[in-house]
Amino acid sequence: MTMSVRTASEARPLGRVFRLPGVYRPQEDTALLSGVLAADARIGCGMRCADLGTGSGALAMALARTGATVVAADISMRALASAWMNTVLRALPIGLLRGGLEETVEAGPYDVVVANPPYVPSPTPTVRSTRAWDAGPDGRAMLDPLCAAAPSLLTRTGALYLVQSTMSDVDRTRFALAAGGLRSEVLARAEIPFGPVVSGRLDYLIERGFLAPGDRTEELVVLRATR
Numbered sequence: 001m002t003m004s005v006r007t008a009s010e011a012r013p014l015g016r017v018f019r020l021p022g023v024y025r026p027q028e029d030t031a032l033l034s035g036v037l038a039a040d041a042r043i044g045c046g047m048r049c050a051d052l053g054t055g056s057g058a059l060a061m062a063l064a065r066t067g068a069t070v071v072a073a074d075i076s077m078r079a080l081a082s083a084w085m086n087t088v089l090r091a092l093p094i095g096l097l098r099g100g101l102e103e104t105v106e107a108g109p110y111d112v113v114v115a116n117p118p119y120v121p122s123p124t125p126t127v128r129s130t131r132a133w134d135a136g137p138d139g140r141a142m143l144d145p146l147c148a149a150a151p152s153l154l155t156r157t158g159a160l161y162l163v164q165s166t167m168s169d170v171d172r173t174r175f176a177l178a179a180g181g182l183r184s185e186v187l188a189r190a191e192i193p194f195g196p197v198v199s200g201r202l203d204y205l206i207e208r209g210f211l212a213p214g215d216r217t218e219e220l221v222v223l224r225a226t227r
């Protein structure tokens with residue numbers, strides 16, 4: 001059942017964060033998920049949390065502000081260095097983990113896992129400079145493995161919070177989570193104008209049916225999944 005529906009204008013302002021070149025700038029998806037985390041009274045002190053694909057550490061910091069213990073994981077050293085700088089500047093105790101899903105599972109399980117994974121369908125193979133957003137031909141290169149691994153990431157009462165675009169098929173995410181015994185609910189939605197990545201590949205996205213001609217916005221969705 002939908003707990004609440006937000007609009008982009010309600011998303012949490014993130015403030016300035018330090019980023020090395022190439023590290024994902026916190027954007028509408030980050031803000032939408034961050035707002036959900038800040039408003040969710042179920043997240044707090046004493047919990048063990050993970051932020052998978054932490055980038056600048058924005059979501060890890062949102063979790064740490066609740067008093068939770070946080071592991072921030074990323075495949076990118078530049079991202080981890082940026083996250084480290086941001087957490088040190090704010091005196092937030094966050095552990096850093098170099099790696100992806102496998103390493104995060106190994107260091108688990110967690111009471112809360114958050115993820116703003118790459119989810120933009122891409123006509124070209126993912127390379128280092130685009131791996132923050134490019135997610136294969138259907139946008140699901142990280143979403144599918146994440147859904148499959150979700151039961152192993154979570155404690156018995158744990159919850160996964162993730163944000164994605166409707167372009168990369170929210171129903172498919174929910175089916176994949178259900179296949180692992182997790183039920184999911186939509187916590188937030190936001191309609192946002194296309195950014196430069198989507199605008200730069202409109203022809204591909206329309207041709208493959210991810211968007212309709214004339215679309216000017218995409219919808220972001222935050223899901224929460226539990227056993």
Ligand SMILES: C[S@@+](CC[C@H](N)C(=O)[O-])C[C@H]1O[C@@H](n2cnc3c(N)ncnc32)[C@H](O)[C@@H]1O
Pocket residue numbers: 024025026027029030052053054055056057058059073074075076079099100101115116117118131132133142
């Ligand atoms: C959309 S960005 C989100 C960054 C940050 N969490 C935020 O919300 O602003 C996705 C992040 O996932 C990281 N990433 C991409 N593929 C990954 C993988 N296989 N394992 C771990 N991190 C990955 C990227 O380096 C990038 O920092």
